[in-house]
Amino acid sequence: MTQAQKNAKAKFKQAIAYRQKTGVSLKEAFAHIYGKKKVGAVKKKSAPKKKVAKKKLAKKKITRIEYDKRYQAKKPGKRKSASGKTYYENRENRSDKGKLLGIGSVKNMTDKYIKTLNEIYQYNKAINIIQNDMTRLNYSPMEKQRAKQTIANFKKIVKELKIHSKELKKLI
Numbered sequence: 001m002t003q004a005q006k007n008a009k010a011k012f013k014q015a016i017a018y019r020q021k022t023g024v025s026l027k028e029a030f031a032h033i034y035g036k037k038k039v040g041a042v043k044k045k046s047a048p049k050k051k052v053a054k055k056k057l058a059k060k061k062i063t064r065i066e067y068d069k070r071y072q073a074k075k076p077g078k079r080k081s082a083s084g085k086t087y088y089e090n091r092e093n094r095s096d097k098g099k100l101l102g103i104g105s106v107k108n109m110t111d112k113y114i115k116t117l118n119e120i121y122q123y124n125k126a127i128n129i130i131q132n133d134m135t136r137l138n139y140s141p142m143e144k145q146r147a148k149q150t151i152a153n154f155k156k157i158v159k160e161l162k163i164h165s166k167e168l169k170k171l172i
Contacts, residue, residue, distance in 0.1 A: 011030075011033050011034070014033050015029040015032075015033045016029070018033065076088075076089050076090050077089065112168055113169060119161055120158055120161045120162060120165065123158045123161070124158060126154060127154050127155065127158075130147050130150060130151055130154075133147070134147050
């Protein structure tokens with residue numbers, strides 16, 4: 001055996017010993033023994049990422065009626081037109097500067113909203129009473145059917161009132 005072969009055998013034994021200690025691959029162990037810094041596949045350079053433009057959200061266009069619902073109409077009475085002439089407006093649901101569809105005063109809307117909530121409460125209370133009576137008392141089949149129909153009708157009314165109250169709340 002030549003001197004080079006003896007050196008190679010010794011380095012091979014050192015690499016195997018290093019590998020058993022650290023758990024690295026044989027290739028990395030040889031790199032450590034021979035004093036090379038790092039062995040491995042050459043990493044490819046990644047292409048620069050393209051900037052993606054953010055999507056713009058389309059603004060919802062408000063119709064004239066939706067815009068007008070935001071404002072309260074002026075009371076009927078004396079007006080001044082854009083040209084400077086004076087005129088009298090008698091219709092309750094009209095006002096200047098495109099603010100049509102008079103919604104009445106906020107106080108009236110609040111009162112209507114409170115009345116609607118009260119009606120919802122009353123109907124729910126009636127539904128609960130009927131349901132309790134059905135379980136507690138012995139109803140005939142005909143009475144049970146009538147009670148179920150009444151409950152169904154009340155539930156429809158409550159559903160409509162809830163929608164109505166949501167619309168009123170938007171206007172307040």
